[in-house]
Each structure stands twice: as structure tokens, then as C-alpha cells.
Amino acid sequence: MRSTNKKFISALACASAMTALAIVDPMGVTKTHQVAQAATDTVPAKSTGVDISSWQGTNLDQQAKSGAQFAVVKVSEGTNYQNPNAQGQIQSAEQNNMMTMGYHYTHFGSNSNQAVQEGNYAVNSAQQAGLPQGSYLATDWEQDANNNTNGSVAANTNAITSFMDTVHDGGYNPMLYSSEWLLKNKVDTNKISEKYPNALWVAKYKTNGREDNPDYNYFPSMDNVAIWQYTQNWRGQNVDGNVNVVPLSNKTTADNNDTSTNAANTNNSNANNGQSSSQAPANPIINNSNATAKPNNNNSTQPAQPTETKPAEKPSTTTNVNSDWTKQNGVFVTGGAINLRTGASTDSKVITQLPANSEVKYDAYRTIGQYTWLRQPRANNEYGYLVGRDNGQAWGTFKEGSATTAKPAETKPANKPAQPVNKPSTNTNANSDWTKQNGVFVTGGAINLRTGASTDSKVIAMLPT
Structure with missing residues (x-):
């Protein structure tokens, strides 16, 4: 993609293939890693997927048996945290014939220089975890103590684009994850989509309870959506549930110049111009009462950095306040x-x-x-x-x-x-x-x-x- 508007289209080799990669980590040290190619490198539109972090185990059998066809694995956060379960989760996804993707929980806010540093760290972390080259690697950009989204729209957008450029240059397919509210109010998604079409992963929920299947009446009213995160409790498994509204394909970035097979833009207007039924409806009902931040995936807000305090046990849910509250x-x-x-x-x-x-x-x-x-x-x-x-x-x-x-x-x-x-x-x-x-x-x-x-x-x- 980039300024030449190249689009990625070719698939990766089979799961058993291994590719030697020269990696330059954020410290400038060149390393060589063997990165396994994905077991499944494409999924059709309207496939179900889950996103997971260190709070889930490394066995994704249950999710696969329940119908998940892709898994988005948290690989890193900031510049000093790597998901210790990422490699095992990626391997389990591949063993279950699920397409693998990755995401990085960002701290850069509107700082473009820090975004580049985090982009390099995310790429290095993804490679170390065995995420296949050409896979989607998203930035999880949401309001949190470590990520200030209150910068100007221009500064926020430039920082996000800097991260995505770094991910692209590192051999991965960039994607942006956030809530519908933040994307509409704090980011110029049109500018991002000009460079990276169909690269938005949007969180919007109908309810905070269990949801087994997406209700497209609540589809976020936005263009260029690739994935919709529609629930935080998919099939009662307390894992985030997602559906892709365009076909997805892991592919290498070096030799893919053909634009003919790239998924159609998910413009709402496309729905009335021959857009296939596999894509999101043209005019979804908007429910602004349920604005969602990235349901930090199954606690995917991710474990705190190694130097931070580990999460405390959840306070009592009774009406009696315990000694900590x-x-x-x-x-x-x-x-x-x-x-x-x-x-x-x-x-x-x-x-x-x-x-x-x-x-x-x-x-x-x-x-x-x-x-x-x-x-x-x-x-x-x-x-x-x-x-x-x-x-x-x-x-x-x-x-x-x-x-x-x-x-x-x-x-x-x-x-x-x-x-x-x-x-x-x-x-x-x-x-x-x-x-x-x-x-x-x-x-x-x-x-x-x-x-x-x-x-x-x-x-x-x-x-x-």
C-alpha cells in the first residue's frame, strides 16, 4: 500500500515451510529468526475470529471447535512488554487451522517518534513470536493511562500512520484497532484509509453480555472496516468475538503489486452498487449508547509492563466493601x-x-x-x-x-x-x-x-x- 498504493494479495506458503528472516531489533542488532508460515492464510468475508492476550492460555482448541476461523494474538505493548503466551497461541491457532494475526497495545498517543519506536518493537516481537510475514499486525490505539488520545486529530493520525508505516516496512500488513467513537472523533480515518484501504478494526457492541453471532443492525457506520469486534463475551467464553466484513489474506509484501484481488472498499455506498451480501449492510442502525473502547481483549488491555504492579484480584462483588476499598x-x-x-x-x-x-x-x-x-x-x-x-x-x-x-x-x-x-x-x-x-x-x-x-x-x- 504506502504512497504508491500497492496492495497486498498473494498468500503465504504452507504451514510447514520455514523462512529465514533478517531482523533488526529496536537496538539496531541484526538477528536471524525462523518464522513459520501460517497454516491458513485466507478467510472469506463473515468469518468469525477471536482476539487474545496473555490472560488466555496457549490452547485455542475450544475457540476453534466453536467456529473461530482466525485469531488475533497480542504480541507486545509499549516498548518493554512481550506477551509470554504469544508464541504458543500462534502455534495453537495454526494447529487448529486458524488464520493468525497480531496486535500491539500502544502507548504512543499522538507522538510520532514514539510510534516509530513502538512499531519497530512490535515487528520484532511479532517475528520472535513466530507471526508469519505478511500477516496483519494491528495497533491497538485506545484511551488509557499509558495512551493519551486527547491530542489533536492531526497529531493522532500522524502518529498512527507512523506506526502503520513502520509495520509495513517490517513486512507485515498494518491495521488500526479502536472504538467507533475514538475513530470518528479523534482520528482522520479517511487519511489513513487513503494509504491503507480496508485496514480498520472497529469495536462496537450491541450489549455487554454474551453474543454468539453479530447483529448487523449495530455494525459501525464507517468506511474501510475490515474487522468488526462485536462482543466481549463470544459464546460465553469470555473472549472477544470478531467478524471480518471483507475477505482477509496473509501475504508477503515484497512481491504483491496486483490490486485486482484486493477486497472491495467497505464504503456504505458500495452496498447499493453491487456490494456482495458478504459485506456489511449499507445503513446499519447506530447505537451511540454503547460506545466501546477496545475491550481490552479478554483483559487484552494486557498485563502491565514488567516494571508495573501486577493486576490485583478483582474486588468483592458483594455490597460489603472489603479491606482494600x-x-x-x-x-x-x-x-x-x-x-x-x-x-x-x-x-x-x-x-x-x-x-x-x-x-x-x-x-x-x-x-x-x-x-x-x-x-x-x-x-x-x-x-x-x-x-x-x-x-x-x-x-x-x-x-x-x-x-x-x-x-x-x-x-x-x-x-x-x-x-x-x-x-x-x-x-x-x-x-x-x-x-x-x-x-x-x-x-x-x-x-x-x-x-x-x-x-x-x-x-x-x-x-x-
Whole structure:
């Protein structure tokens, strides 16, 4: 693809073939690796697939038997984390005749220089894990403590393109993953699609519960969508479910100049101009109430970096606050998009992405490392968790009487929302970590609402400013 608009089309060799690759890692050291070719290198449109991270095991037999035809494996995050299960997961996918792809959980935000560094790291990690050359390697770009999406649309787009260019130059087929809301509001997808057509992997859910099959009435109304992530609980297996709306093919990038077999652009207008029934409907119903961040894949928000605190156990789902949480009823208004997760950890699965200015009622808070987590009561005695503070800096606004919580050390994050306008009310029933307090917090920017008080917890929604 690139500026010459080349399109990748040829398939890889059979699974048993091995290709010697010269790899230049981010440190400039040239290495040679043997990379296995994919067992299956094409899937037709409307095939089902799953995306997985280190929180899933290395045996994908269950997913394959349930009908998954492709697997997108997390290979890396930032510049110092590699999924320890990636190689085994790729091998299991190939053994189950599933097409393999990869993704990298990004930290670069709108920084193009860092995007290039992460692109090199992702390519090196993918090669080390055995991801076949020519496979799709996506950037997972979403709002999180380590990835600030509040830069300008131009800066965000340039950084994402820099990552995708680096991935392309490394011999992989670039793709961009994010929520429908972020892609429509924070990224110039037209500019990206001019260079890399049909390279969008979009998350949008009909429901946060179990979904076995996609309901195309909720298909994201966007052009150039290649894959739609339509559920975080596919067939009750607590794994993200995806469907490709155009045919996909792993292929090498060096000798593919033919554009004739490339999948048709998924423009909505194409549906009324002979677009095949295998592609997404022309005018899907839009449900803006369920904005989703990358349901950080089965906790694919991925384990924290080796230097970070490992995700804590999910807090009790009963009405009794345990020794780690401080009871407090309050309202937090997000200052920007924030992930709502199933646990207080950035490794917890994303429930949804809360847009800016979302009001979140919480009943307890807890500080874990640099993050102060807010706990949102949900149906069936379950909870959602989102970050309210990062190193003491509020990611939104607490309404009067809500928690401000003790502020950890300084270190102010870039472009974070302003401090809460009100002091906390008198605490009641406080324990060692969480202080009971009712209040309302108004977000000063996009903030993720999570299922736990940790950036490793799943994102429930991104709250807008």
C-alpha cells in the first residue's frame, strides 16, 4: 500500500515451510529468526475470529471447535512488554487451522517518534513470536493511562500512520484497532484509509453480555472496516468475538503489486452498487449508547509492563466493601474518554468506553499504585471500574461531596483534566484503603470507566468531557 498504493494479495506458503528472516531489533542488532508460515492464510468475508492476550492460555482448541476461523494474538505493548503466551497461541491457532494475526497495545498517543519506536518493537516481537510475514499486525490505539488520545486529530493520525508505516516496512500488513467513537472523533480515518484501504478494526457492541453471532443492525457506520469486534463475551467464553466484513489474506509484501484481488472498499455506498451480501449492510442502525473502547481483549488491555504492579484480584462483588476499598457514594464526571473495566486493573477486560462528560455513580474508591479507581455498581451485584486519578491528578470532576482521595506523588500526566472543584465531605465507614464518601465528579476530559480500580481492569465505557 504506502504512497504508491500497492496492495497486498498473494498468500503465504504452507504451514510447514520455514523462512529465514533478517531482523533488526529496536537496538539496531541484526538477528536471524525462523518464522513459520501460517497454516491458513485466507478467510472469506463473515468469518468469525477471536482476539487474545496473555490472560488466555496457549490452547485455542475450544475457540476453534466453536467456529473461530482466525485469531488475533497480542504480541507486545509499549516498548518493554512481550506477551509470554504469544508464541504458543500462534502455534495453537495454526494447529487448529486458524488464520493468525497480531496486535500491539500502544502507548504512543499522538507522538510520532514514539510510534516509530513502538512499531519497530512490535515487528520484532511479532517475528520472535513466530507471526508469519505478511500477516496483519494491528495497533491497538485506545484511551488509557499509558495512551493519551486527547491530542489533536492531526497529531493522532500522524502518529498512527507512523506506526502503520513502520509495520509495513517490517513486512507485515498494518491495521488500526479502536472504538467507533475514538475513530470518528479523534482520528482522520479517511487519511489513513487513503494509504491503507480496508485496514480498520472497529469495536462496537450491541450489549455487554454474551453474543454468539453479530447483529448487523449495530455494525459501525464507517468506511474501510475490515474487522468488526462485536462482543466481549463470544459464546460465553469470555473472549472477544470478531467478524471480518471483507475477505482477509496473509501475504508477503515484497512481491504483491496486483490490486485486482484486493477486497472491495467497505464504503456504505458500495452496498447499493453491487456490494456482495458478504459485506456489511449499507445503513446499519447506530447505537451511540454503547460506545466501546477496545475491550481490552479478554483483559487484552494486557498485563502491565514488567516494571508495573501486577493486576490485583478483582474486588468483592458483594455490597460489603472489603479491606482494600473505601466505601463512598459519589458522582464522577469524566473529563475525556475513559475505559470502564471488569476489574481495578488495566489488564481487566474493557466493558465499554465512556465518552467525555459521562456521569458515573460510584460507591467506593481505592488507590493502587499511581491510580485511584472508582467502583461503579452494576446489575446482578456486579461492578465496573474506572480510573478517577493518575498520580493524584483527576481525570474529571467529582461533584460536591465526592471523593478527592489522597494524592499520590506528583508526576502530572499530559493534558489531564483539572482538579475537582470541591473538597470531600466527611468520610464514613472508612477502611485502610477506601474512604466512604458520597459525591459527584465532573470529568475534565475523556476518562475510562473500568470494572476495577486499576488501569489493568476492563474498560466499561469512555466518559466524555
